[in-house]
Amino acid sequence: MKPDILGNILISCQLIVSKKNKMKNFSVIHISSLPLFRYVTTISAVATCMITNAKAQITETKKPNIVIILADDLGYGDVGCYNPESKVPTPNLDRLARQGMRFTDAHSPSTVSTPSRYSLLTGQMAFRINYAGTFPGGMGGPCLIKENQLTLPQMLRNQGYATAMTGKWHVGLTFLDKEGKRITAGGIEGVKMIDYTRAIPDAPIHRGFDRFFGTACCPGTDFLYAFIDGDRIPVPPTGMLDKTNLPKHPYAYDNRDGMISPDYDLEELDMVFLKKSQEFLEDHIKKHPDKPFFLFHSTSAVHLPSFASRQFKGTTKAGPHGDFIFEFDYVVGELMKTLEKLGVASNTLFIITSDNGPETTTVVNMRRDYGHDGARPWRGMKRDNWEGGHRIPFIVVWPGKVAPGSTSDQTICLTDIIATCADITGAELPDDSAEDSFSILPVLLGKDNGQPVRPYTLHQTISLALGIRKGNWKYLDHKGSGGNNYSKGELVPFALPEMEPNAPGQLYDLDHDPGEKINLYFKYPEVVRELKGLLEDSRLKGRSSPNAH
DSSP states (O other), X not given: OOTTSBOOEEEOOEEEETTTTEEEEOOOEEEOSBOHHHHHHHHHHHHHHHHHHHHHTXXXXXXXXXXXXXXXXXXXXXXXTTOTTOSSOOHHHHHHHHHSEEEEEEEOXXXXXXXXXXXXXXXXXXXXXXXXXXXXXXXXXXXSSOTTOOOHHHHHHHTTOEEEEEEEOOSOOOOBOTXXXXXXXXXXXXXXXXXXXXXXXXXXXXXXXXXEEEESSOTTSOSEEOOEETTBOSSOOOEEOOOTTSOOSTTOOOXXXXXXXXXXXXXXXXXXXXXXXXXXXXXXXXXXXXXXXXXXXXXXXXXXXXXXXXXXXXOSSSHHHHHHHHHHHHHXXXXXXXXXXXXXXXXXXXXXXXXXXXXXXXXXXXXXHHSOOTTTXXXXXXXXXXXXXXXXXXXXXXXXXXXXXEEXXXXXXXXXXXXXXXXXXXXXXXXXXXXXXXXXXXXHTTOSTTOOSOSOEEEEOTTOOEEEEETTEEEESSSSOSSSOTTSGGGGGGOOOOSOTTXXXXXXXXXXXXXXXXXXXXXXXXXXXXXXXXXXXHHHHTOSSOSOO
């Protein structure tokens, strides 16, 4: 079979007509010798059949609660059930993988925080709004999500859900000065200009969440160390951060000088966030036991600095960062315990994942000092367009729906969460929303029939370098990593020889070369041409998913 031709595939698609509770058989679809663009159209049609079938199975049941736990910089190799050579114990994550489904080919929309979080919440790749990197901290804004743009929490709120978020936001916030003007100055200078009596006009509670408690940017490294409750900072910073008594180790140096509130303890952030999420769950179940809820819990762990809570220091044999990963695992376990204690775990869709691959500093030092590789078995790390930069853990537990101990090799992306939740709850997504979101509901229910739910998957880096993945083929429309510089500093030992130094892009066959060592750009020009064309077509159309969800 030629690389640009899909061989004969036989797909039989059935649709349950729920109103009449009868089976309607669709004619068998033969896909024979289709070029790539017709392949994409056909896959989309087949996916629609699978989704309709899957949706019909849950229409008569009570809407599930939804909990998403988003780790920061947690690598594929940081979790025991993904990496048998991991040196960090993750008993709760491993147990939940046994209780649900573990995805082995899940991807963050970007290789850094802000665009990944934007994309998770909107279903749209951030390169479509020309956004590449991360907000530098403090008052960086305005919010990337427009005022009337549909978000995951707003969609669920429209479906009758209570919505809450705890932890790191990092999608931009607008802070106002004493004259009510938006602050554009950066760093500590900008923080000093904030009028804390004024509300944050584009806070998460103005983008679909009923409740929010968390931080503007990275909780452990910012120019503004203060908690936001709703759209205000109830305890403003009173002075500069004193680092005298903070831990000193190789994972402690990404900790900016900034202004800090008296109630802000850098070593207990995730314990504070855990308590706040537990309080939301307990309060909600007590007051509204029949109302479904959505909780988005966004941790500080395991982003540098690795300041594990005091109760976790020295609990692993993998140093301060290992302790931090272990703390994240604890948080996951405690949130699940809370759901079980409240009697709602059996009707809760529980997702654990990460915003991108592991940080360079943690990979370099953990490999050297503890024999632990957070990116294993992939090439690259955070910021890179190689797999280590965006292939992430993704575990789903949904009792009675997702088969325990199951594994999926479907290629999926965090952008897919909004379309999936729409199908689960019966929401309709407008044509100007969720532009890069595909429902994975058929996969969760074991109804995907071995067929891909995505015709292709897009990748972007901190430099807006783009890539595209279809099946075993991965095309990077750029030279090098697209992110980190491997020609100097601590990453030099991890540089691999470039097999095709004159190639303007990279083509890899991940089935035979998962380490992305052999660039096939010149060997398969027809694959390069078609994937590059598909990438450009997606860019011009402004979406990769079908207009009607």
